[in-house]
Amino acid sequence: MKKVITYGTFDLYHIGHVRLLKRLKDLGDYLIVGLSSDEFNIEKGKKSFFSYEERREILLSCKYVDEIFPENSWGQKRSDIIRYEADIFGMGNDWKGKFDDLNDICKVVYLPRTNEVSTTEIKKSLSNISPRQCEDLEKSLNSAIDIIKAVSDGLYLK
Ligand code: C2G
Numbered sequence: 001m002k003k004v005i006t007y008g009t010f011d012l013y014h015i016g017h018v019r020l021l022k023r024l025k026d027l028g029d030y031l032i033v034g035l036s037s038d039e040f041n042i043e044k045g046k047k048s049f050f051s052y053e054e055r056r057e058i059l060l061s062c063k064y065v066d067e068i069f070p071e072n073s074w075g076q077k078r079s080d081i082i083r084y085e086a087d088i089f090g091m092g093n094d095w096k097g098k099f100d101d102l103n104d105i106c107k108v109v110y111l112p113r114t115n116e117v118s119t120t121e122i123k124k125s126l127s128n129i130s131p132r133q134c135e136d137l138e139k140s141l142n143s144a145i146d147i148i149k150a151v152s153d154g155l156y157l158k
Contacts, residue, residue, distance in 0.1 A: 002028035005086035005106075007071050009036045011048035012122050013058050016092075016114035023111050024090045025064035032084050033059060034071035043073075049123070061152045081106050 004024050010017050010033075025031045036044065038052050048055065052070065059065050069080070081089060081102060089102050093110040102108050126137070 001030055002088070003030045003032060003084060003086045004028040004088045004090055005032045005034065005081060005084055006090050007034040007036070007077070008091075009041055009044075009046060009048055009119070010055050010059055011046075011050055012119045013055075013062075014117050014119065014122065016117045018062065018064075019114050020092055020111060021062055021064040024088075027088050027090065027109065030066045031064055032067045032069070032086065033065055034077070034080060035059060035068050036071045040070075040072050058148075061148050077102060078105065 004027050006020075006024050008017070021031065021033075035052065035056055036046075036048075038048065041048050050058065056068050059068055067084075077089070077099065080086070082105065086106050088107045088109060089099060090109045090111060091099065092113040094113055096110045099108055126134075
């Protein structure tokens, strides 16, 4: 069983996250995600829209993700890789070269990012919309979450 490990905030889950997780899973058999805690995000200068528990629930509904654990500090990666016996450590290439020091205990890969989308851009465009547009968006987001839940409950397979 080839194990792949990655890290991130995965806030406002979008196509860039999905494509990265798919490509990481394709590198092995088991994908483990170190999900940034809300406290660690503050340290990173980030405030996520969804809480750690909500981001964890959303990521667990992704068919490429097998296991999630909390990321609380920059320095925990080496011990995580050893503890989970990860063969591959992978990130998007906005982190290129940042984790090469881990090359002595696993294979380190950086995959191309999906350029036309980011959580920061989504937040920017959302902040420019009217309350009425907000309502409409909330409705469509809720129906999207219902579909995800239905799919993960296997409703569509019956
Ligand atoms: N990503 C991507 N394409 C995008 C946006 C993000 O491939 N359009 C990738 C990033 O390169 C990263 C992963 O998705 O590998 C998660 O991105 P973020 O949630 O923004 O991660 P970040 O907050 O930068 O946390 O210790 C490392 C940190 O936890 C990384």
